[in-house]
Amino acid sequence: MQPVTPDAPFLSVAFRNKELCTRSGSCVGVCPTGAITIGEDLYPRLNTDQCTACGLCGKVCPGGEIQFAELSQQVFGKVPTDHSFDGQVAETFVGYATDTRLREGGSGGGVATALLYHLLKTGQVDGCLVTRMNREKPWLAEPFIATTYEELCLSQGSRYSVIPMNRLWSELRSREGKFAAAILPCHTHGFRKLQQHEPELAAKLSVVIGLFCGGALEPNLTTEMLTMRGINKDEISDFQFRGGEWPGQMRVLFKDGRPPRPLHYSNYKEGAYIYFTSLYMPERCQTCLDGSNEFSDISVSDAWTRNETGDYQFRKHSRLLIRTEAGARVVKSAVDSGDLIVKDVTNNPNYMTHKIQTRRKGYMTPVRLERWGKAGRPIPVYDRHVPADVCRYDRVKEFMISSLLRAGRNKLFRMAVMGFLTSRFAIPLIRLRIYWKRRKYRGRNSHARSRVADRTTTKG
Ligand SMILES: Cc1cc2nc3c(=O)[nH]c(=O)nc-3n(C[C@H](O)[C@H](O)[C@H](O)COP(=O)(O)OP(=O)(O)OC[C@H]3O[C@@H](n4cnc5c(N)ncnc54)[C@H](O)[C@@H]3O)c2cc1C
Numbered sequence: 318m319q320p321v322t323p324d325a326p327f328l329s330v331a332f333r334n335k336e337l338c339t340r341s342g343s344c345v346g347v348c349p350t351g352a353i354t355i356g357e358d359l360y361p362r363l364n365t366d367q368c369t370a371c372g373l374c375g376k377v378c379p380g381g382e383i384q385f386a387e388l389s390q391q392v393f394g395k396v397p398t399d400h401s402f403d404g405q406v407a408e409t410f411v412g413y414a415t416d417t418r419l420r421e422g423g424s425g426g427g428v429a430t431a432l433l434y435h436l437l438k439t440g441q442v443d444g445c446l447v448t449r450m451n452r453e454k455p456w457l458a459e460p461f462i463a464t465t466y467e468e469l470c471l472s473q474g475s476r477y478s479v480i481p482m483n484r485l486w487s488e489l490r491s492r493e494g495k496f497a498a499a500i501l502p503c504h505t506h507g508f509r510k511l512q513q514h515e516p517e518l519a520a521k522l523s524v525v526i527g528l529f530c531g532g533a534l535e536p537n538l539t540t541e542m543l544t545m546r547g548i549n550k551d552e553i554s555d556f557q558f559r560g561g562e563w564p565g566q567m568r569v570l571f572k573d574g575r576p577p578r579p580l581h582y583s584n585y586k587e588g589a590y591i592y593f594t595s596l597y598m599p600e601r602c603q604t605c606l607d608g609s610n611e612f613s614d615i616s617v618s619d620a621w622t623r624n625e626t627g628d629y630q631f632r633k634h635s636r637l638l639i640r641t642e643a644g645a646r647v648v649k650s651a652v653d654s655g656d657l658i659v660k661d662v663t664n665n666p667n668y669m670t671h672k673i674q675t676r677r678k679g680y681m682t683p684v685r686l687e688r689w690g691k692a693g694r695p696i697p698v699y700d701r702h703v704p705a706d707v708c709r710y711d712r713v714k715e716f717m718i719s720s721l722l723r724a725g726r727n728k729l730f731r732m733a734v735m736g737f738l739t740s741r742f743a744i745p746l747i748r749l750r751i752y753w754k755r756r757k758y759r760g761r762n763s764h765a766r767s768r769v770a771d772r773t774t775t776k777g
Pocket residue numbers: 422423424425426427428429430431446447448449472473474475476477478479480482499500501528529530531532533534617618619620635636674777
């Protein structure tokens with residue numbers, strides 16, 4: 318057998334263009350000989366001596382190419398003529414877990430974990446593909462298969478970090494039974510490709526709960542935040558991205574029982590999310606067009622709906638988009654058995670879209686792809702392009718965001734900006750932002766009330 322060279326075109330894209338790798342772990346999980354492993358930077362490594370050139374890693378790779386029409390046909394049996402950010406949706410709900418621990422521990426209403434636990438306890442699945450912080454190195458997130466309530470509790474909450482979930486497929490090969498997963502859009506893309514090329518292995522995963530995703534973050538965010546706050550990483554027992562009171566704050570827990578320490582002053586929503594995504598979003602996430610996990614069975618997002626006073630209307634709730642029959646069955650079964658409480662908002666237009674994300678994923682990202690393509694930078698191949706009604710504002714804003722992200726690759730710049738934005742000197746800025754947001758919503762909602770009764774607004 319000829320030795321395989323790492324730039325062979327049938328291998329996953331990471332080996333030719335690292336920038337296009339999503340670090341989903343799909344190539345690692347599908348490799349039948351274990352020739353692909355994961356490095357500390359979470360990019361795959363190839364042992365050419367073990368590679369049999371089967372090409373499976375290239376076929377399931379979600380990094381280099383996504384054909385939305387083909388995946389729509391595969392999952393829904395139809396291709397919509399128009400495209401919305403939310404994708405194909407049968408029903409929309411907002412809801413929360415009835416189990417207090419699951420609701421309290423969740424990033425939103427604990428819905429993702431409540432659905433997984435419902436599937437587990439009713440014997441519909443034997444395990445769940447989820448995430449947790451590593452026990453020895455609690456600043457690192459990792460995927461694992463949970464089989465008990467306690468393990469699911471460990472997995473709760475969003476970890477805004479790149480996690481190679483699909484490497485767990487290699488464990489599924491050797492395990493009997495059915496499984497469910499809570500995963501990001503890039504993981505779902507890899508899974509849908511797995512269904513095309515390794516249907517027997519893919520059939521073990523019977524339900525995909527897809528998280529919305531505005532972009533994951535580089536894993537070094539956690540260690541840099543600890544350095545900025547002068548915390549020795551060996552002293553911490555856990556790192557929470559959204560710990561404490563909803564909507565949560567990045568914070569650490571200590572081995573010696575000291576009270577939890579927040580790492581910034583704003584909460585997750587009023588500032589922090591913007592700082593982090595503007596400085597730590599990986600290059601491949603900047604070119605992703607799928608923010609609503611369009612090919613999952615059920616998509617789950619935050620429910621950032623504000624009422625007429627500018628307050629959040631659904632505190633500690635999640636929003637659910639039911640996409641497939643399998644998804645509808647799971648939610649119905651969880652609601653019927655009392656594990657989930659939901660409110661049907663299917664016909665309420667205010668819940669149909671995340672306005673900021675729609676603009677980012679639907680307009681600015683295609684503009685970025687066009688710009689990078691013209692500049693000769695590697696970009697993924699898509700069958701979606703810049704919409705005809707893109708405006709100059711989208712182009713200018715995209716350019717500014719891209720420039721900030723590029724500057725963020727310089728560690729000194731990143732640390733200086735983050736150091737300031739997460740320090741107490743930034744508190745006036747946070748207050749100003751909260752004041753401005755409330756004013757904006759109050760004005761918008763009082764104006765809207767005169768037109769439509771019970772008007773509310775959903776934002777991403
Ligand atoms: C990187 C990232 C970006 C997101 N961006 C948005 C957004 O822009 N808008 C929005 O509305 N919502 C976004 N979400 C989803 C949101 O943060 C909540 O996860 C979602 O609302 C579910 O909340 P819950 O309380 O129902 O879930 P929980 O019950 O708290 O369960 C969360 C589940 O997510 C899994 N999980 C956590 N982190 C990851 C990860 N990095 N990769 C794979 N699985 C993970 C956990 O293992 C757990 O199973 C994002 C989530 C992530 C991880």
